[in-house]
Amino acid sequence: MPDPRLASTRRALVLGTLGATTALAACAPAPQADLALIYNPSARHHGIDRNPIIVIPGLLGSRLRDPASGRIVWGAFDGNAADPATPDGARLVALPFTEMMATPGSAVRPDGVLDRVRIRVAGIPIALRAYAEILGTLGVGGYRDQALGLGGEVSYGDDHFTCFQFDYDWRQDNVANARRLMDFMREKRAYVQGEYARRFGVRDAPVKFDIAAHSMGGLVARYAMLYGGADLPADGALPPLTYEGAGLIARLIQIGTPNGGSLDAFKALVDGRDFGAPVVPAYSPAILGTFPSMYQLLPRARARAVMAGEEVLDLHDPATWRRMGWGLAKADIDRDLATLMPGVGDPAERRRLALLLQGRLVARARAFAAAMDRPVALPAGTELMIVAGDAMPTASRMRADPGSGGVVQVATAPGDALVLRDSALLDLRQGQDPRDPVVRSPLGFSRTLFLPREHLEITRDPTFRNNILFWLLEEPRIAGAAAPRAIPPPRAGGFPRASGA
Numbered sequence: 001m002p003d004p005r006l007a008s009t010r011r012a013l014v015l016g017t018l019g020a021t022t023a024l025a026a027c028a029p030a031p032q033a034d035l036a037l038i039y040n041p042s043a044r045h046h047g048i049d050r051n052p053i054i055v056i057p058g059l060l061g062s063r064l065r066d067p068a069s070g071r072i073v074w075g076a077f078d079g080n081a082a083d084p085a086t087p088d089g090a091r092l093v094a095l096p097f098t099e100m101m102a103t104p105g106s107a108v109r110p111d112g113v114l115d116r117v118r119i120r121v122a123g124i125p126i127a128l129r130a131y132a133e134i135l136g137t138l139g140v141g142g143y144r145d146q147a148l149g150l151g152g153e154v155s156y157g158d159d160h161f162t163c164f165q166f167d168y169d170w171r172q173d174n175v176a177n178a179r180r181l182m183d184f185m186r187e188k189r190a191y192v193q194g195e196y197a198r199r200f201g202v203r204d205a206p207v208k209f210d211i212a213a214h215s216m217g218g219l220v221a222r223y224a225m226l227y228g229g230a231d232l233p234a235d236g237a238l239p240p241l242t243y244e245g246a247g248l249i250a251r252l253i254q255i256g257t258p259n260g261g262s263l264d265a266f267k268a269l270v271d272g273r274d275f276g277a278p279v280v281p282a283y284s285p286a287i288l289g290t291f292p293s294m295y296q297l298l299p300r301a302r303a304r305a306v307m308a309g310e311e312v313l314d315l316h317d318p319a320t321w322r323r324m325g326w327g328l329a330k331a332d333i334d335r336d337l338a339t340l341m342p343g344v345g346d347p348a349e350r351r352r353l354a355l356l357l358q359g360r361l362v363a364r365a366r367a368f369a370a371a372m373d374r375p376v377a378l379p380a381g382t383e384l385m386i387v388a389g390d391a392m393p394t395a396s397r398m399r400a401d402p403g404s405g406g407v408v409q410v411a412t413a414p415g416d417a418l419v420l421r422d423s424a425l426l427d428l429r430q431g432q433d434p435r436d437p438v439v440r441s442p443l444g445f446s447r448t449l450f451l452p453r454e455h456l457e458i459t460r461d462p463t464f465r466n467n468i469l470f471w472l473l474e475e476p477r478i479a480g481a482a483a484p485r486a487i488p489p490p491r492a493g494g495f496p497r498a499s500g501a
Helices: 004-015 035-043 089-092 131-140 173-199 216-226 263-271 318-324 333-342 346-372 423-424 462-474
Strands: 053-056 063-064 072-074 107-115 117-119 124-129 164-166 209-214 249-255 307-308 382-388 392-401 407-415 447-451
Touching: 004 072, 004 346, 053 173, 072 089, 089 333, 124 333, 131 447, 131 462, 173 209, 173 216, 209 216, 209 462, 216 346, 249 462, 263 392, 263 407, 318 346, 333 346, 382 423, 407 423, 447 462
Parallel strands: 053 164, 053 209, 209 249, 249 382, 307 392, 382 447
Antiparallel strands: 063 072, 063 107, 117 124, 392 407
């Protein structure tokens, strides 16, 4: 009999990278396109008219490793991985409370995009697929996985050199990771230009990237596209809108990106996250509360996402978190704080440091949201595309108890079970009643694709794989986005017919 703990673990891991496998009730498989037949000729073309591709995962989507010990901090849950239930494991996962506080967690580094996650159930090692499908579909770094069983896996040939994965420390500030992405794109641009010179004799070729970014990775990429590596001003003002990253990005495809935030992230900050204990360890609000990125996923007040009676609670106001006793402001959190701050012996000082950190991160999240909410008109040669789920009930409103601080879900709306459709579109109608008839969004996106899938299941959907291959490999580009490939003139009598036609 299957272990029931594994089933609950798979469902819980939909938060950012792991997603549950949807049960198939149909007796006969639905027809699927033969991706190899359709796309192999284009996939094996590696000329200078093809934009190189970068895949960016979401929250929890990069493996994290401690360079000192070699232990995996996130991405495997077995005897060798860091266990946040232990003091040393908790300190490896958490980030420091002050810049002067040296902790093991501050030395942790990203170690590749998660293609699969290892767990152990009753002593039996099991691998759950994470980003294996999208890495394989796009041929990232020559990635191949015969266990995927993709009908008609696309072959990019043996000389494929123009697809990369950007791993990053998803605990950290999205602005800092956008700065790293800018450095990464410059490095890979120089590499691709060198390959063009070596292979084709073309020096200093103009290079722009197509980016497929899942979940929070889409926020990192979009910030870089708008602001480059610029930091958020300390005075709360908006950063200068330079479109610096747009000079390196031809097409950004956001996949399940919470542009308007996610109540799931809010709930995790308040109560911690149990991914399916005892199979996968739980993460306390004290640990998650040290992650700047989590606060940058909070919904805006205009969405009326969290209510206390008739009051709309502003999740970007530090006073709200202190008043409600949420996350690092919980009254009974000192035991966890003592574990994370072993060098601070005074409980009052630990609480002071925790509240200072929470206030600083909440305030920075407000500035990040303002920068991302700014209406933009992308420059010619750069476009934004949105892929989102819209068939799963997704938390749209929670109610908070002012006495206990407890929160409960009271309403859902269409989404992917984690990110609302409205959030993916950054639709200003989110939470409004009545709603305008037309989407109101500052994103400036050029098109959308909606799929009836859960958060990570989107990247496994056959329709998604077919469309993203078309967009990246075959579709003619808008003027200025990429040099169009020459179209041969028709022979006498018209274009040649396909064999068998």
